[in-house]
Amino acid sequence: MIIDFHSHSNASDGALSPLALIEQAIAAGIRQFAITDHDTVAGYQQVLCQREEWPEDFELRTGVELSCRWANGTVHVVGLDFVVEHPVMQAALQRLGEARLQRAASIAERLARHGYAGALEGAIAEAGQSQIGRPHFAAWMVARGHVADVNEAFHRYLGAGKIGDVKAFWPELGEVCDWIVRSGGTAVLAHPLKYKYTRMKLRRLLTDFQASGGRGLEVCSGRQTADQTRQLCRVAQEYGLLLSAGSDFHQQWQYGPALGVKVSQFPPLPNLWARS
Ligand code: AMP
Ligand code: MN
Ligand code: MN
Ligand code: MN
Numbered sequence: 001m002i003i004d005f006h007s008h009s010n011a012s013d014g015a016l017s018p019l020a021l022i023e024q025a026i027a028a029g030i031r032q033f034a035i036t037d038h039d040t041v042a043g044y045q046q047v048l049c050q051r052e053e054w055p056e057d058f059e060l061r062t063g064v065e066l067s068c069r070w071a072n073g074t075v076h077v078v079g080l081d082f083v084v085e086h087p088v089m090q091a092a093l094q095r096l097g098e099a100r101l102q103r104a105a106s107i108a109e110r111l112a113r114h115g116y117a118g119a120l121e122g123a124i125a126e127a128g129q130s131q132i133g134r135p136h137f138a139a140w141m142v143a144r145g146h147v148a149d150v151n152e153a154f155h156r157y158l159g160a161g162k163i164g165d166v167k168a169f170w171p172e173l174g175e176v177c178d179w180i181v182r183s184g185g186t187a188v189l190a191h192p193l194k195y196k197y198t199r200m201k202l203r204r205l206l207t208d209f210q211a212s213g214g215r216g217l218e219v220c221s222g223r224q225t226a227d228q229t230r231q232l233c234r235v236a237q238e239y240g241l242l243l244s245a246g247s248d249f250h251q252q253w254q255y256g257p258a259l260g261v262k263v264s265q266f267p268p269l270p271n272l273w274a275r276s
Helices: 018-027 042-053 087-113 119-127 134-143 150-158 173-182 199-211 226-239
Strands: 002-004 030-034 059-061 063-070 073-080 186-189 216-221 242-246
Touching: 002 242, 018 030, 018 042, 042 059, 063 087, 063 173, 073 173, 073 216, 073 242, 087 119, 087 134, 087 173, 119 134, 134 150, 173 186, 173 199, 186 199, 186 242, 199 226, 216 226, 226 242
Parallel strands: 002 030, 030 059, 186 216, 216 242
Antiparallel strands: 063 073, 073 186
């Protein structure tokens, strides 16, 4: 069976419309799918009215990827199966949307100090109706010729530890886990290897995550080696976390992950796709 519990549409920083994303997921043979846009469910809500037209064996589960702070850095928690209209989730998304706008203003101020004026207006224009984020600043910098490509924008200005890496506006890890749990969902730690933590630090994160009500771990995120997947499965087993997996698909790209993850590659451990 093929599943995908982590993907992005153009409601956040993905390239495809939510409907085009669903169409690709169905074409890829995916049976269970979640659109997990950054801090918004607008994409999910847009496609719901098309439900009747999808194959019967295709299931769209509710999803979102929430940004939060942990140990002076940014961590992402995927929420699955929550009640979209739940007041706790609605208030959380409202707050995160406001945080993103405030953060965007702060990123723009920092860029202005480095000689790049007009970044806020530029990024807002790039974002359009989408939830604004650093990729929109990167797109503006490329369009303006300030950098050659998005990679350079992140490498020099927006990536971890650079001037545009503003995290002051995010809620704490415990808060976002609580929001997901209270709105009836499952909190899953996203792409655990992407933080580039030491083994010890990842263990500290998992302990805090679990203490906050976190229940799942992405044992496969995008492209990673079979060995990394095996290690993460062992960690999930040790902590008693449910296996989750997703591509973290943003756009069709030669070096990027395609949609869909085969679950046959995972050991038979408690997971989020074998619901009866
Ligand atoms: P934000 O949600 O505003 O913090 O932006 C983070 C998003 O930027 C991630 O979800 C990725 O989609 C994207 N991103 C992060 N690092 C890079 C990078 N080095 N190159 C391209 N995109 C990146
Ligand atoms: Mn993204
Ligand atoms: Mn992420
Ligand atoms: Mn993601």
